[in-house]
Amino acid sequence: MVTRLISFLKQRDIDACMERVQIPVRDWADAWSAGEKPTLLCEAATDPSVKHSGGQWRMRKQADGNSLWYYLSAHLERQIEALLFQHEEIAFTADRYGKTHLADGIAQDAIEDLVSVLLSNLQLRCSSTPEAVEPPPSWMYASSNGAALLCVRIGTEVMSILLPGTTFSRQRPTKVAARGGLVPLATALEGVPMRMMVELSSVEMTIASWTSLALGDVIQLPLGTDNALTVLAEGDRIVCAANLGILDGHRAIEVVKAITH
Amino acid sequence: MINPNEPIHSSAQVIELTNLDAHNGNGQHILSGSLDALQRVKIKLSVRVGEVGLCVGEMLDMKEEQVIRLDTLADAPVDIMLEGHVVARGQLVAVDDNFGVRITELPKVKR
Numbered sequence: 001m002v003t004r005l006i007s008f009l010k011q012r013d014i015d016a017c018m019e020r021v022q023i024p025v026r027d028w029a030d031a032w033s034a035g036e037k038p039t040l041l042c043e044a045a046t047d048p049s050v051k052h053s054g055g056q057w058r059m060r061k062q063a064d065g066n067s068l069w070y071y072l073s074a075h076l077e078r079q080i081e082a083l084l085f086q087h088e089e090i091a092f093t094a095d096r097y098g099k100t101h102l103a104d105g106i107a108q109d110a111i112e113d114l115v116s117v118l119l120s121n122l123q124l125r126c127s128s129t130p131e132a133v134e135p136p137p138s139w140m141y142a143s144s145n146g147a148a149l150l151c152v153r154i155g156t157e158v159m160s161i162l163l164p165g166t167t168f169s170r171q172r173p174t175k176v177a178a179r180g181g182l183v184p185l186a187t188a189l190e191g192v193p194m195r196m197m198v199e200l201s202s203v204e205m206t207i208a209s210w211t212s213l214a215l216g217d218v219i220q221l222p223l224g225t226d227n228a229l230t231v232l233a234e235g236d237r238i239v240c241a242a243n244l245g246i247l248d249g250h251r252a253i254e255v256v257k258a259i260t261h
Numbered sequence: 262m263i264n265p266n267e268p269i270h271s272s273a274q275v276i277e278l279t280n281l282d283a284h285n286g287n288g289q290h291i292l293s294g295s296l297d298a299l300q301r302v303k304i305k306l307s308v309r310v311g312e313v314g315l316c317v318g319e320m321l322d323m324k325e326e327q328v329i330r331l332d333t334l335a336d337a338p339v340d341i342m343l344e345g346h347v348v349a350r351g352q353l354v355a356v357d358d359n360f361g362v363r364i365t366e367l368p369k370v371k372r
Contacts, residue, residue, distance in 0.1 A: 196312060196313050196320065203308075204305050204306075205303065207304060211296065213349075213367065216364060217363070221308060221356075223359060225358055246335045247330045248330060251337075255323055255324065
């Protein structure tokens with residue numbers, strides 16, 4: 001990830017923007033198996049003719065009535081197809097136009113999903129599909145406008161979203177909390193308290209035998225004194241076998257082996 | 262004399278059982294809490310020598326030959342458990358080559 005500070009975008013705006021989209025974009029890449037992780041760049045919106053030529057600008061309407069544009073480079077769909085299906089398979093199934101309807105549709109879905117993911121995490125409420133295919137007006141690039149380009153590079157191709165300056169002015173007051181990665185269940189449970197019980201043995205008898213017992217009677221258990229006993233977790237789930245002993249005036253166990261189920 | 266090995270088919274009739282409505286009963290208890298009728302029912306008792314409180318992380322980290330001190334004192338009686346309840350306590354003993362429990366505490370019998 002590379003960020004560049006520019007004159008009319010504050011670093012905190014860039015940071016906030018990147019913070020909001022880094023993890024969602026990574027999640028998107030995982031979901032679409034796009035292989036190599038996309039790289040992100042947030043930069044000032046300048047004359048698009050240099051970097052944005054030959055591709056397609058699409059426009060979505062925002063809930064507040066303003067419009068928002070995103071740019072898809074000419075070969076972005078092909079790039080995503082290649083990442084999703086591998087080049088060899090694409091070539092094998094390709095028709096004379098060098099693509100398949102299936103792969104084409106999936107790549108388009110992946111792109112629109114990526115746009116939605118980005119807009120959603122930037123708290124920009126927009127129509128879910130493009131409403132027009134047209135470039136943004138030139139005034140969007142005026143330095144006083146405060147607009148920025150959020151660029152996602154996937155492989156060798158780029159997708160950009162032209163963010164109006166109002167995006168940042170709206171977000172400026174709030175500091176976005178960093179989102180960490182997901183924690184495995186075992187890690188999350190590490191501190192959860194539980195009890196472990198040590199059972200010597202069990203014995204079966206009739207109620208008649210039990211009710212006839214008196215103080216001082218001895219019940220012989222079907223476990224040799226040199227045998228291991230059973231250690232159970234809560235819920236009577238057997239965990240391991242262990243030897244019984246004493247440590248510091250307390251009973252203690254020495255783990256012998258795990259008991260798998 | 263009727264020989265059970267030679268059933269009389271001519272007098273056999275289909276029995277129609279009465280339909281019963283589900284009901285929990287509202288009369289007297291027939292056993293009055295007595296276990297007399299259940300004397301031959303088998304129960305499974307387990308002997309618990311101790312327990313220890315720990316975290317899931319410690320449990321997952323347990324290794325062979327690791328020694329874990331239990332919360333239970335060495336001379337504390339062992340619990341005799343029935344269906345998760347302590348129904349008696351006793352002293353850990355050896356009977357020949359086996360473990361055994363000498364009963365030291367029993368619940369008071371309700372009269």
